[in-house]
Amino acid sequence: MTRPAEAQAQSLVRPARPIRLYRHALSGHCHRVELMLHLLDLPYETVDIDFAAREHKQPAYLAINHFGQVPAIDDDGVVIADSNAILTYLATRYDARGTWLPRDALSAAKVQRWLSVAAGELAFGPAAARVVVLFQRPVDATEMIERAKTLLSNIETYLSAPQATAFLAGDTPTIADVACYAYLAHAPEGNVSLAPYPAVRAWLGRVAGLPRFVPMASTACGLNAA
């Protein structure tokens, strides 16, 4: 049960108006942000960026994110691009209890470690392999799939160690879990099976079981096409 003081603290940190999210519905980077908005129960509105029309490379969108990528948010005039930067902002700004991005040095470092994984091994492994299949890119995905398998195997070892915690950076969920969820859950769309990784699948299940969880849209491609 929420104590009155806690409820009051939470009510102090609400956006003045819905946060605008610039996104693409099949982007795991965008799903991170959308999931966080839901988990924090924040009001938001979406603006779908038309990749086919290269809307993300037109001056209007480049004024929002000069990298020409989604996601970006506009929170009452505060414009932020980059999914992990946005997660950091939302948790710091709107999570009154500070559990999604703990402030103490060790916990913060543990979270950052996984944000780095999300921007590194995850982006160049399962996320890249999925893009090749999803958008029918004429490139050889072998290396990406190998990177994905190495990453999954490392996470499997980490999550099945005797001292393993329920979530990536501790016993409670943090933005580390939010950042890593979508591209691991959707790895089969890039021809990467999750079957050999029971601890990873159990962790994905714990994230999907969080109150207010929302999934990313699934596509019938890769291993899902069968």
Ligand SMILES: N[C@@H](CCC(=O)N[C@@H](CS)C(=O)NCC(=O)O)C(=O)O
């Ligand atoms: N570091 C960025 C990467 C975002 C990213 O790669 N977005 C993709 C969609 S999933 C994109 O906009 N790609 C278009 C492009 O790079 O031109 C983040 O974390 O937000």
